[in-house]
Each structure stands twice: as C-alpha cells, then as structure tokens.
Amino acid sequence: xxxxxxxxxxxxxxxxxxxxxxxxxxxxxxxxxxxxxxxxxxxxxxxxxxxxxxxxxxxxxxxxxxxxxxxxxxxxxxxxxxxxxxxxxxxxxxxxxxxxxxxxxxxxxxxxxxxxxxxxxxxxxxxxxxxxxxxxxxxxxxxxxxxxxxxxxxxxxxxxxxxxxxxxxxxxxxxxxxxxxxxxxxxxxxxxxxxxxxxxxxxxxxxxxxxxxxxxxxxxxxxxxxxxxxxxxxxxxxxxxxxxxxxxxxxxxxxxxxxxxxxxxxxxxxxxxxxxxxxxxxxxxxxxxxxxxxxxxxxxxxxxxxxxxxxxxxxxxxxxxxxxxxxxxxxxxxxxxxxxxxxxxxxxxxxxxxxxxxxxxxxxxxxxxxxxxxxxxxxxxxxxxxxxxxxxxxxxxxxxxxxxxxxxxxxxxxxxxxxxxxxxxxxxxxxxxxxxxxxxxxxxxxxxxxxxx
Ligand code: UD1
Ligand code: MG
Numbered sequence: 001x002x003x004x005x006x007x008x009x010x011x012x013x014x015x016x017x018x019x020x021x022x023x024x025x026x027x028x029x030x031x032x033x034x035x036x037x038x039x040x041x042x043x044x045x046x047x048x049x050x051x052x053x054x055x056x057x058x059x060x061x062x063x064x065x066x067x068x069x070x071x072x073x074x075x076x077x078x079x080x081x082x083x084x085x086x087x088x089x090x091x092x093x094x095x096x097x098x099x100x101x102x103x104x105x106x107x108x109x110x111x112x113x114x115x116x117x118x119x120x121x122x123x124x125x126x127x128x129x130x131x132x133x134x135x136x137x138x139x140x141x142x143x144x145x146x147x148x149x150x151x152x153x154x155x156x157x158x159x160x161x162x163x164x165x166x167x168x169x170x171x172x173x174x175x176x177x178x179x180x181x182x183x184x185x186x187x188x189x190x191x192x193x194x195x196x197x198x199x200x201x202x203x204x205x206x207x208x209x210x211x212x213x214x215x216x217x218x219x220x221x222x223x224x225x226x227x228x229x230x231x232x233x234x235x236x237x238x239x240x241x242x243x244x245x246x247x248x249x250x251x252x253x254x255x256x257x258x259x260x261x262x263x264x265x266x267x268x269x270x271x272x273x274x275x276x277x278x279x280x281x282x283x284x285x286x287x288x289x290x291x292x293x294x295x296x297x298x299x300x301x302x303x304x305x306x307x308x309x310x311x312x313x314x315x316x317x318x319x320x321x322x323x324x325x326x327x328x329x330x331x332x333x334x335x336x337x338x339x340x341x342x343x344x345x346x347x348x349x350x351x352x353x354x355x356x357x358x359x360x361x362x363x364x365x366x367x368x369x370x371x372x373x374x375x376x377x378x379x380x381x382x383x384x385x386x387x388x389x390x391x392x393x394x395x396x397x398x399x400x401x402x403x404x405x406x407x408x409x410x411x412x413x414x415x416x417x418x419x420x421x422x423x424x425x426x427x428x429x430x431x432x433x434x435x436x437x438x439x440x441x442x443x444x445x446x447x448x449x450x451x452x453x
Pocket of ligand 2: 223
C-alpha cells in the first residue's frame, strides 16, 4: 500500500509580517517546508503532495529539483478544502498522511507510529495535551474514552473548551474514506470553512475506528505562526542537535550556544567552544578543538587539528595536526596538508599549504602551491590578480619567504630558496638561491632634521 503525504502550505501566515511565504522561512538554515518533506521522505513508499496557495510560485521555485506533486488551492477555504485539492492525484488504494508545512519538527519515528495506528482501516490522529488549549480543535471522547469528534475552538461550548487534549492537525487515513468524506464537508460553522476535522464525526458515524497517539516531545507538533515561535523552534531543534553531538562524543562548552545549519559529524573527543556556526557538510576528526566564535561551512578538519577563535572556513580541507587562527579565513579551495599552520589575520584561497608549512601572520596566499616546511613571513602577499586574470604562485619545499614580500604571479620560488624581507618578486627564483628585490639601504651621517619656521 503506497503512502500519499499531503502537506498543507497554502495559508498566508499573516503574523509573520513578511513578503516571504511562511513555509520558506528558514529553520536551521533551510526552509521550514524542507524539514517537513525530509521527515516524510524517510517513510517507505511515500509520494509527496504539497498544497500551495499564497506565494505558490516562490514555494515551487524553492524546491525545483524535487519530485513533489503540487496542488494549487487558489482560495483558502479551510483544511478540508485544502486536502481535497490534492485528491485527484491520489489513488484510492493509498493511505493519506496529512502534515502541515508550518509544523517543522515532526520526527519520522512519530509518523511511523501514527501510520501503524491506521491498522484495520482505522483513522489515526496525532493529539497532544496542552496546558493552554486556546485556539485549538478539542478532542471530544465518549464515556469509554473513544474519540467521537473534533470541535474547533470557535465552535466549542464552555464544557468542550475545558478539554486539554487538542488536535495537532496531523492525521492518517485511507484515501478511499477521504474521497467519500471530503465532498460531504460543509462550511456551516463559526469560521465559514471546510474543516478537515469534521471527518472524525463521519468516521464515527460509519463505525470506523478512530485511534490516537501523542508525540514523544510536544515541540514536534508545535506550529509556527510568528517569528517568536520560529525562534523557539530554532532553539529546540538546535538543542536536539547539540544533544546528539554530545551523545556522539563531542564536548560542547555550552549546548545552548551552537548552531548547526547542515550536517556536522564528529569523531571522538572533539571539543567545541561557544558561539560556533556549522553550515553545509562539516566533519571533524578525532580530538579536533574548535575555539569560540568560529564559522565552518563545508569543511573537513582532520584529527587533532585546532581551529582557534574567530576563524571563518569555507569549502576548505584541513588535514590532521594543523593549526588555524585565531582570526584566520580559509576560502574555497584552501587545503592544508598535515601539520600546516595558518595563523592570525591570514587569508588562504585556492591554495595548497604543504605539510609542516607555516603562514603565521597577516598574509594572503591565493592561487598557490606552497611546498612542505615552507615558512611564509608576516605580511607576505601573493599578487595573484592583474585586474583581469588570476595567476599562480609556486613555492618549493623548504623555501623561506621573508616578511612583507610581494610575490607577483605568475612566479615560482625554488626548493630551499630564500627571499629577503620586503622584496617584490617578479621573476623566478631558482632552487637554493637568495633573492632580494628591494631598494638598497643608504645611511647618511649627522642628519639634520628640518626646524620649525
Ligand atoms: C487546525 C485544525 C485544529 C488544530 C490546529 C492545530 C482544522 C479545521 N483545524 O486549525 O483542529 O488544533 O490546526 O494547529 O483543521 N491551510 C491551507 N489551506 C486552507 C487552510 C489552511 O493550506 O485553506 C494550511 C495552513 O497553511 C496551515 C494548516 O493548513 O499550515 C493549518 O491551518 P490553520 O489555519 O492554521 O488551522 P487552524 O485554524 O489553526
Ligand atoms: Mg494554526
């Protein structure tokens, strides 16, 4: 039996006060809707249907490569009407799972358990107990505890409003039943909408069993209506990820001060200080230490390397036993071989830094190949750009580049060569040579300073 997942995402989300459709607001760096789709994608044999309305074009454009079946709901006439828009693309033999695009923290496990509750052709509801159930649909049960109906807050009487078990909106039922019930919905209620929740009473009338279950964590079914709720869910998602990292063997200086906006994998005994942001795919080898306030995006850091405070690394590869920062910037294509060091206020781009080489202070190394054990003095610049094209710099093993050197690319420095401090190097230096390209020093005796007139 195939599964049709129908995610409702047509609502306006007025309380976000935003031009961006609500379901595109990012949570952990990705649109809310992407989290919902991910949770459902992990279910076996699932086909994804998304009902869109407000900002439909923008929503579609954000998921251009996915195999999603879009259903347009041009007027938002209620949740029942929304599900009906997806029905033409759903087979009668399918099971339908209804999700909300603005309830992003649902776990696949919870959905799996909910689907089990449909056994025996039952309707399965995900419910939750709330201290303050105001605004939600209430779960009305009979004397034997069986569900009889869902009554929306605005339609509920005093007694029903005291019920603290509410509808999360998430449910699963066979498509054949839905196809029979949806056309029977009426909008004769307090909101003038076609309520999906009215199918519960229809099921009960037909003698179809209504089962319910509750999620493990209540934040799983928390919806986002405004930016405050979005920020709360961001923190609970980050907390979840931080706890997983600690279970994986990482020490976090403060699990409340880390942001993972992608996938972070860690070896054993990794230590991460406060204020770090991880984006894209980041992997940290055993014993890696990340200092405070670092940002790593699509980066691998090898075992026992250290990234010191305030460093920014993007699409870089750092081998084992390296040291980076503080205040270092590794840009795309920066590759550090084992034991290399890139120190404070250095920028490295599209450059290989050989094993044991040091770029310690205030340097820019771009479009370069730096050999093993090379020492790059403070303030060295590879002048890689002539205003039109980029050119490469090659530095052989064991070369020593004096401080404040300008290496005007294309240029090469041989193995074991030495460049005197303050040189502007415009032509190749051969192996073992010393190159000095600076004005000769002149000392003038008894120099008289000018006097004030
Ligand atoms: C709904 C439920 C309520 C439940 C609550 C949980 C109904 C009638 N009520 O109420 O029992 O406690 O969710 O949060 O189902 N949507 C559309 N098209 C529409 C209407 C809504 O796509 O025409 C989407 C919205 O974008 C949203 C979701 O459906 O993602 C829920 O809609 P919302 O208006 O928030 O429903 P509630 O009134 O809160
Ligand atoms: Mg709502």
